[in-house]
Amino acid sequence: MGNHRAPRRGAKSATPGTPVGTTPDSSSAGKRRAVKHAGSRGPLFRGLPSAPVLLGLAALTMSATGAVTLSHNGVATAVSPNLQLTSAANALSGESVVASTSAKVQRKQAVSRDSRRDALQDASTERLQEAAEAVAKERNAELIKLAKSAEKHAAVLETKGWTLPLAGYRLTARFGQSSGLWARSHTGLDFAAPNGTPVMSVTGGTVTSAEYAGAYGNQIIITTEEGEELWYCHLSSYSVSVGDKVRPGEVIGTVGSTGNSTGPHMHLEVRPGAGDPVDPYQALIAHGVTP
Secondary structure (H helix, E strand, C coil), X not given: CCCCCCXXXXXXXXXXXXXXXXXXXXXXXXXXXXXXXXXXXXXXXXXXXXXXXXXXXXXXXXXXXXXXXXXXXXXXXXXXXXXXXXHHHHHHHCCCHHHHHHHHXXXXXXXXXXXXXXXXXXXXXXXXXXXXXHHHHHHHHHHHHXXXXXXXXXXXXHHHCCCXXXXXXXXXXXXXXXXXXXXXXXXXXXEXXXXXXXXXXXXXXXXXXXXXXXXXXXXXEEECCCCCEEEEEEEEEEXXXXXXXXXXCCEEEEEECCCCXXXXXXXXXXXXXXXXXXXXXXXXXXXXXXX
């Protein structure tokens, strides 16, 4: 029969055509898996720049020429070179172009809002200032008008206002009384006071007489603009002269007892239109003065 051994279990079969027990040539093993190509891969890719360099070049190209992109609806849209350059740079750095652009827009909008708000505040402040100035000007005009009116009224009071002729006194004889001291009824109002007490002009006017007048003693006559005469009699002295202009309350003489008198006092008469005397008490009341 032959002296052959059976192959061990698990041993690989020999290649067809190869005698059993012969080792296949290692140089010919795996030729189908490692078939050599005519050209080499190395020279083909060795000259190309790396990916970051290519992206940088693309960015420079787009920054110079610009780019055209397609929107979601297919419409071509021009993209500015600066945006392309920024996009390429951000692609290299990993930053978001959209986020950066959005932040810039928000900053611009915030600055614009602040500018508008400042402008509105300035305009509002200017309008308030103009309104305040207008009110102040109107108020000043009214104050000036009131001041002029007050001055005019004061001037009228200085010449036409009435006041009491003495500061301290007592009334001793009234208008119309009868007594043996007078030839007829009393024609005035007597203010009794110590000798030398200052006598003041009852109202404004012009001194038309300042002299000794017999029974009236030392007498001063002051005539108002309306032609009304006021007589101050029995004075111990007088300090004005004919032609002097006097104001209400101005001192014109002093209390005395000259002429037909029984004691120091000042006899006051009021004669409208330089005519007959009227009651001085009622004349003072009519002008707002109560003796």
